[in-house]
Amino acid sequence: MATTDGVANIPLVVIVGPTASGKSGLAVRLAKQVGGEIISADSRSVYRGLSIGTAKASPEDLRKVPHWGIDLVEPDERFSAADFQKYAFGKIAEIRSRGKIPILAGGTGLYIDSVIYNFSFSGKDVDFETREFLTNQSIDWLHTYCYKHHIKLPENHLNKRYVVNNIIHANSSNSIRESKPDNTIVVGIITENSNLEYKINTRIDQMFANGVVEEAEMMAKAYGWGCEAMTGNVYRIIRRYLADELDLDEAKRLCVVKDKQLAKRQMTWFKRNRDIKWFDLEGAYTFLVHELGVTPKK
Protein backbone atom coordinates (compact mmCIF):
# COMPACT_ATOMS: atom_id res chain seq x y z
CA MET A 1 0.00 0.00 0.00
CA ALA A 2 2.95 2.33 -0.26
CA THR A 3 1.44 4.43 -2.97
CA THR A 4 2.39 8.07 -2.92
CA ASP A 5 -1.08 8.80 -1.66
CA GLY A 6 -0.89 6.26 1.09
CA VAL A 7 2.45 7.56 2.24
CA ALA A 8 1.18 11.10 2.53
CA ASN A 9 -1.73 9.85 4.57
CA ILE A 10 0.30 8.01 7.13
CA PRO A 11 -0.66 9.66 10.41
CA LEU A 12 1.70 11.23 12.85
CA VAL A 13 1.23 9.84 16.31
CA VAL A 14 2.13 12.16 19.16
CA ILE A 15 2.48 10.96 22.74
CA VAL A 16 2.88 13.55 25.46
CA GLY A 17 2.81 13.52 29.24
CA PRO A 18 4.79 14.40 32.33
CA THR A 19 8.17 12.94 33.05
CA ALA A 20 8.14 9.33 34.24
CA SER A 21 4.58 8.80 33.06
CA GLY A 22 5.59 5.90 30.85
CA LYS A 23 5.51 7.61 27.46
CA SER A 24 8.59 5.91 26.11
CA GLY A 25 7.45 2.46 27.10
CA LEU A 26 4.14 3.04 25.42
CA ALA A 27 5.83 4.39 22.31
CA VAL A 28 8.00 1.29 22.01
CA ARG A 29 5.09 -1.05 22.52
CA LEU A 30 3.02 0.77 19.95
CA ALA A 31 5.84 1.01 17.45
CA LYS A 32 6.37 -2.72 17.55
CA GLN A 33 2.68 -3.38 17.15
CA VAL A 34 1.94 -1.05 14.26
CA GLY A 35 5.30 -0.71 12.58
CA GLY A 36 6.43 2.66 13.79
CA GLU A 37 9.60 4.58 14.44
CA ILE A 38 10.05 6.84 17.43
CA ILE A 39 11.17 10.45 17.42
CA SER A 40 12.05 11.57 20.89
CA ALA A 41 10.87 15.11 21.65
CA ASP A 42 13.03 15.64 24.65
CA SER A 43 15.33 18.56 25.10
CA ARG A 44 17.85 16.52 27.13
CA SER A 45 18.05 13.42 24.98
CA VAL A 46 19.54 15.34 22.11
CA TYR A 47 22.84 15.55 23.97
CA ARG A 48 25.42 12.85 23.56
CA GLY A 49 26.87 11.19 26.59
CA LEU A 50 24.17 11.89 29.12
CA SER A 51 22.07 8.79 29.22
CA ILE A 52 21.39 7.79 32.78
CA GLY A 53 20.44 11.12 34.23
CA THR A 54 18.13 12.00 31.39
CA ALA A 55 16.31 8.67 31.31
CA LYS A 56 17.11 8.06 27.70
CA ALA A 57 15.71 5.01 25.97
CA SER A 58 17.49 1.85 27.08
CA PRO A 59 19.77 -0.07 24.71
CA GLU A 60 17.17 -2.84 24.56
CA ASP A 61 14.49 -0.42 23.45
CA LEU A 62 16.85 1.06 20.92
CA ARG A 63 17.40 -2.38 19.47
CA LYS A 64 13.71 -3.18 19.31
CA VAL A 65 12.55 -0.05 17.53
CA PRO A 66 14.33 2.67 15.56
CA HIS A 67 14.70 5.81 17.67
CA TRP A 68 15.47 9.30 16.43
CA GLY A 69 16.20 12.56 18.15
CA ILE A 70 18.78 11.06 20.47
CA ASP A 71 22.46 11.99 20.69
CA LEU A 72 22.25 14.67 18.04
CA VAL A 73 24.78 17.15 19.41
CA GLU A 74 27.75 17.43 21.74
CA PRO A 75 27.02 18.29 25.38
CA ASP A 76 28.37 21.79 24.97
CA GLU A 77 26.49 22.62 21.80
CA ARG A 78 23.35 24.65 21.51
CA PHE A 79 20.18 23.08 20.25
CA SER A 80 17.10 25.20 19.81
CA ALA A 81 13.45 24.52 19.35
CA ALA A 82 13.90 25.59 15.75
CA ASP A 83 16.66 23.03 15.32
CA PHE A 84 14.44 20.37 16.71
CA GLN A 85 11.54 21.29 14.50
CA LYS A 86 13.66 21.14 11.40
CA TYR A 87 15.09 17.81 12.42
CA ALA A 88 11.69 16.36 13.28
CA PHE A 89 10.09 17.46 10.02
CA GLY A 90 12.88 15.76 8.12
CA LYS A 91 12.58 12.55 10.10
CA ILE A 92 8.81 12.41 9.86
CA ALA A 93 8.98 12.64 6.08
CA GLU A 94 11.71 10.06 5.97
CA ILE A 95 9.83 7.58 8.15
CA ARG A 96 6.69 8.02 6.10
CA SER A 97 8.60 7.45 2.92
CA ARG A 98 9.59 4.08 4.33
CA GLY A 99 5.92 3.33 4.86
CA LYS A 100 6.36 3.40 8.63
CA ILE A 101 4.39 5.37 11.20
CA PRO A 102 6.22 8.24 12.87
CA ILE A 103 5.66 8.43 16.61
CA LEU A 104 6.66 11.69 18.24
CA ALA A 105 7.00 11.10 21.95
CA GLY A 106 8.30 13.36 24.66
CA GLY A 107 7.77 15.82 27.42
CA THR A 108 9.18 19.01 25.96
CA GLY A 109 6.01 20.87 25.15
CA LEU A 110 7.69 23.53 23.07
CA TYR A 111 9.29 20.93 20.83
CA ILE A 112 6.05 19.04 20.41
CA ASP A 113 4.00 22.12 19.61
CA SER A 114 6.57 23.48 17.21
CA VAL A 115 5.98 20.36 15.14
CA ILE A 116 2.25 19.81 15.38
CA TYR A 117 1.36 23.48 15.01
CA ASN A 118 4.05 24.20 12.48
CA PHE A 119 5.60 27.12 14.34
CA SER A 120 7.30 29.53 12.00
CA PHE A 121 10.84 30.14 13.08
CA SER A 122 11.81 32.62 10.44
CA GLY A 123 15.22 34.17 10.29
CA LYS A 124 18.23 32.58 11.82
CA ASP A 125 19.80 32.27 15.18
CA VAL A 126 21.75 35.25 16.31
CA ASP A 127 25.40 35.09 17.26
CA PHE A 128 26.14 34.50 20.88
CA GLU A 129 27.85 37.82 21.36
CA THR A 130 24.65 39.72 20.70
CA ARG A 131 22.70 37.45 22.98
CA GLU A 132 25.40 37.63 25.60
CA PHE A 133 25.49 41.41 25.40
CA LEU A 134 21.73 41.74 25.76
CA THR A 135 21.60 39.26 28.59
CA ASN A 136 24.11 41.31 30.52
CA GLN A 137 21.96 44.42 30.42
CA SER A 138 19.49 45.23 33.14
CA ILE A 139 15.84 44.52 32.64
CA ASP A 140 15.14 48.27 32.64
CA TRP A 141 17.72 48.81 29.94
CA LEU A 142 16.06 46.13 27.83
CA HIS A 143 12.67 47.67 28.38
CA THR A 144 13.76 51.10 27.20
CA TYR A 145 15.56 49.52 24.27
CA CYS A 146 12.34 47.82 23.26
CA TYR A 147 10.43 51.03 23.68
CA LYS A 148 12.87 52.97 21.50
CA HIS A 149 12.86 50.36 18.76
CA HIS A 150 9.15 49.66 18.87
CA ILE A 151 9.62 46.09 19.92
CA LYS A 152 6.72 44.70 21.82
CA LEU A 153 7.39 43.25 25.23
CA PRO A 154 6.35 39.71 25.95
CA GLU A 155 3.42 39.23 28.28
CA ASN A 156 5.86 38.09 30.90
CA HIS A 157 8.00 41.18 30.61
CA LEU A 158 10.09 40.46 33.70
CA ASN A 159 11.43 37.31 32.12
CA LYS A 160 14.73 38.49 30.71
CA ARG A 161 15.11 35.60 28.31
CA TYR A 162 11.80 36.36 26.70
CA VAL A 163 12.59 40.03 26.33
CA VAL A 164 15.97 39.23 24.79
CA ASN A 165 14.32 36.79 22.42
CA ASN A 166 11.83 39.39 21.34
CA ILE A 167 14.66 41.77 20.55
CA ILE A 168 16.66 39.19 18.64
CA HIS A 169 13.71 38.04 16.60
CA ALA A 170 12.17 41.47 16.35
CA ASN A 171 11.79 41.55 12.62
CA SER A 172 10.64 38.02 12.09
CA SER A 173 6.95 37.57 12.64
CA ASN A 174 6.75 34.20 14.26
CA SER A 175 3.66 33.94 16.33
CA ILE A 176 1.46 32.18 13.84
CA ARG A 177 0.09 28.98 15.21
CA GLU A 178 -1.51 26.76 12.63
CA SER A 179 -4.20 24.30 13.54
CA LYS A 180 -3.37 20.69 14.00
CA PRO A 181 -3.40 18.66 10.77
CA ASP A 182 -6.12 16.01 10.56
CA ASN A 183 -3.74 13.12 10.23
CA THR A 184 -2.08 13.88 13.53
CA ILE A 185 -3.22 11.97 16.58
CA VAL A 186 -2.23 13.50 19.89
CA VAL A 187 -2.48 11.45 23.03
CA GLY A 188 -1.64 12.49 26.59
CA ILE A 189 -0.75 10.16 29.42
CA ILE A 190 -2.60 11.06 32.55
CA THR A 191 -1.20 9.80 35.81
CA GLU A 192 -2.52 9.76 39.34
CA ASN A 193 -0.42 12.08 41.46
CA SER A 194 0.59 9.51 44.03
CA ASN A 195 1.38 7.03 41.29
CA LEU A 196 3.58 9.50 39.47
CA GLU A 197 5.44 10.31 42.67
CA TYR A 198 6.07 6.61 43.16
CA LYS A 199 7.35 6.25 39.62
CA ILE A 200 9.62 9.26 39.97
CA ASN A 201 10.98 7.90 43.22
CA THR A 202 11.86 4.52 41.83
CA ARG A 203 13.34 6.04 38.72
CA ILE A 204 15.64 8.28 40.73
CA ASP A 205 16.76 5.32 42.82
CA GLN A 206 17.40 3.44 39.61
CA MET A 207 19.47 6.29 38.20
CA PHE A 208 21.74 6.36 41.21
CA ALA A 209 22.07 2.60 41.15
CA ASN A 210 23.00 2.80 37.49
CA GLY A 211 25.74 5.31 38.14
CA VAL A 212 24.47 8.80 37.37
CA VAL A 213 27.02 10.18 39.73
CA GLU A 214 29.90 8.69 37.76
CA GLU A 215 28.30 9.79 34.53
CA ALA A 216 27.99 13.34 35.80
CA GLU A 217 31.56 13.36 37.06
CA MET A 218 32.88 12.20 33.72
CA MET A 219 30.89 14.69 31.73
CA ALA A 220 31.83 17.50 34.07
CA LYS A 221 35.46 16.66 33.62
CA ALA A 222 35.12 16.72 29.86
CA TYR A 223 32.77 19.64 29.36
CA GLY A 224 32.43 21.45 32.66
CA TRP A 225 29.39 21.82 34.86
CA GLY A 226 28.18 24.82 32.97
CA CYS A 227 27.58 23.16 29.63
CA GLU A 228 24.15 22.99 28.06
CA ALA A 229 23.50 19.35 28.67
CA MET A 230 24.23 19.61 32.37
CA THR A 231 21.28 21.88 33.02
CA GLY A 232 19.21 18.73 33.46
CA ASN A 233 17.49 18.24 36.77
CA VAL A 234 19.73 15.73 38.43
CA TYR A 235 23.14 17.03 37.40
CA ARG A 236 22.94 20.26 39.30
CA ILE A 237 22.09 18.33 42.41
CA ILE A 238 24.81 15.77 41.87
CA ARG A 239 27.27 18.59 41.62
CA ARG A 240 26.31 19.70 45.11
CA TYR A 241 26.48 16.13 46.33
CA LEU A 242 30.02 15.80 44.99
CA ALA A 243 30.92 19.08 46.65
CA ASP A 244 29.79 17.53 49.95
CA GLU A 245 26.97 19.97 50.38
CA LEU A 246 24.47 17.13 50.49
CA ASP A 247 24.44 13.55 51.60
CA LEU A 248 23.16 10.85 49.30
CA ASP A 249 19.63 10.65 50.68
CA GLU A 250 19.26 14.39 50.59
CA ALA A 251 20.48 14.45 47.00
CA LYS A 252 17.98 11.81 45.97
CA ARG A 253 15.21 13.63 47.74
CA LEU A 254 16.01 16.84 45.91
CA CYS A 255 16.08 15.01 42.59
CA VAL A 256 12.60 13.72 43.25
CA VAL A 257 11.39 17.20 44.15
CA LYS A 258 12.90 18.59 40.95
CA ASP A 259 11.22 15.95 38.85
CA LYS A 260 7.88 16.54 40.51
CA GLN A 261 8.18 20.23 39.79
CA LEU A 262 9.07 19.48 36.21
CA ALA A 263 6.07 17.19 35.87
CA LYS A 264 3.84 19.96 37.15
CA ARG A 265 5.16 22.51 34.68
CA GLN A 266 4.80 20.03 31.86
CA MET A 267 1.18 19.48 32.79
CA THR A 268 0.56 23.22 32.92
CA TRP A 269 1.78 23.36 29.35
CA PHE A 270 -0.21 20.39 28.09
CA LYS A 271 -3.41 21.13 30.00
CA ARG A 272 -4.23 24.10 27.82
CA ASN A 273 -3.92 22.09 24.62
CA ARG A 274 -7.39 21.00 23.65
CA ASP A 275 -6.19 18.71 20.88
CA ILE A 276 -4.78 16.24 23.35
CA LYS A 277 -6.86 13.18 24.13
CA TRP A 278 -6.06 12.01 27.64
CA PHE A 279 -5.78 8.36 28.67
CA ASP A 280 -3.98 6.17 31.11
CA LEU A 281 -1.24 4.02 29.58
CA GLU A 282 -3.46 1.08 28.76
CA GLY A 283 -6.24 3.27 27.42
CA ALA A 284 -3.82 5.16 25.22
CA TYR A 285 -2.50 1.95 23.75
CA THR A 286 -5.87 0.50 22.84
CA PHE A 287 -7.05 3.83 21.49
CA LEU A 288 -4.01 4.23 19.27
CA VAL A 289 -4.02 0.67 17.99
CA HIS A 290 -7.66 1.07 17.13
CA GLU A 291 -7.11 4.41 15.40
CA LEU A 292 -4.19 3.09 13.41
CA GLY A 293 -5.95 -0.13 12.57
CA VAL A 294 -8.02 1.65 9.98
CA THR A 295 -5.04 3.10 8.19
CA PRO A 296 -3.67 1.36 5.11
CA LYS A 297 -0.59 0.09 6.86
CA LYS A 298 -0.92 -3.68 6.52
Place this chain on the structure above:
RNA sequence: GCCGGAGUCGUCUAGUGGCAAUGACAGGAGACUGUAAAUCUCCCCCUUUUUAGGUUCGUAGGUUCGAGUCCUACCUCCGGCA
Protein backbone atom coordinates in the same frame (compact mmCIF):
# COMPACT_ATOMS: atom_id res chain seq x y z
C1' G B 1 18.23 17.58 90.75
C1' C B 2 21.15 22.25 89.75
C1' C B 3 23.21 25.89 86.08
C1' G B 4 23.06 27.79 81.12
C1' G B 5 20.57 28.16 75.98
C1' A B 6 16.28 27.59 73.05
C1' G B 7 10.78 27.01 71.69
C1' U B 8 7.82 32.00 65.58
C1' C B 9 3.27 30.15 59.28
C1' G B 10 4.45 22.22 56.68
C1' U B 11 10.20 22.83 57.43
C1' C B 12 14.44 26.05 58.43
C1' U B 13 14.78 31.23 59.60
C1' A B 14 14.45 37.24 60.72
C1' G B 15 12.25 40.00 64.28
C1' U B 16 15.23 48.18 68.64
C1' G B 17 7.64 46.97 73.06
C1' G B 18 4.16 49.82 68.30
C1' C B 19 0.56 47.68 61.14
C1' A B 20 -0.05 38.96 60.51
C1' A B 21 5.29 39.42 61.68
C1' U B 22 11.55 38.73 57.51
C1' G B 23 13.90 35.51 54.18
C1' A B 24 14.50 30.66 52.11
C1' C B 25 12.61 25.79 50.94
C1' A B 26 8.49 22.80 50.18
C1' G B 27 3.29 23.41 48.30
C1' G B 28 -0.59 25.70 44.85
C1' A B 29 -2.10 28.56 40.35
C1' G B 30 -0.20 30.33 35.84
C1' A B 31 2.97 32.27 31.60
C1' C B 32 6.08 30.61 27.87
C1' U B 33 7.19 30.36 19.21
C1' G B 34 14.62 29.98 18.92
C1' U B 35 18.58 27.94 26.45
C1' A B 36 12.29 24.85 27.79
C1' A B 37 14.65 19.29 32.65
C1' A B 38 15.40 26.39 31.08
C1' U B 39 13.35 31.04 32.59
C1' C B 40 9.62 34.09 34.71
C1' U B 41 4.85 35.89 37.38
C1' C B 42 1.20 35.49 41.23
C1' C B 43 -0.79 32.96 45.86
C1' C B 44 0.76 30.68 50.27
C1' C B 45 -2.52 31.69 59.22
C1' C B 46 -8.25 31.66 58.76
C1' U B 47 -12.89 33.94 56.69
C1' U B 48 -14.91 37.24 52.90
C1' U B 49 -14.78 39.60 46.61
C1' U B 50 -11.71 43.98 49.01
C1' U B 51 -7.48 48.91 50.33
C1' A B 52 -12.27 44.58 55.12
C1' G B 53 -12.63 41.29 59.38
C1' G B 54 -10.83 37.30 62.73
C1' U B 55 -7.08 34.48 65.32
C1' U B 56 -1.61 34.12 66.02
C1' C B 57 4.72 33.51 67.82
C1' G B 58 5.35 26.36 73.61
C1' U B 59 1.28 26.99 77.86
C1' A B 60 -0.94 30.09 81.68
C1' G B 61 -0.80 34.48 84.06
C1' G B 62 1.32 39.51 84.82
C1' U B 63 3.54 44.61 83.65
C1' U B 64 2.09 48.21 79.72
C1' C B 65 -2.09 52.72 76.14
C1' G B 66 0.27 48.65 73.41
C1' A B 67 3.94 42.18 74.25
C1' G B 68 6.71 37.52 69.45
C1' U B 69 9.84 41.04 72.11
C1' C B 70 9.77 42.65 79.39
C1' C B 71 8.44 39.76 84.27
C1' U B 72 6.64 35.08 86.86
C1' A B 73 5.33 30.03 86.88
C1' C B 74 4.80 25.68 84.24
C1' C B 75 5.75 22.29 79.91
C1' U B 76 9.18 20.56 76.10
C1' C B 77 14.02 20.27 73.83
C1' C B 78 19.48 20.89 73.63
C1' G B 79 24.25 21.60 76.13
C1' G B 80 27.18 21.57 81.07
C1' C B 81 27.32 19.79 86.06
C1' A B 82 25.27 15.89 88.84
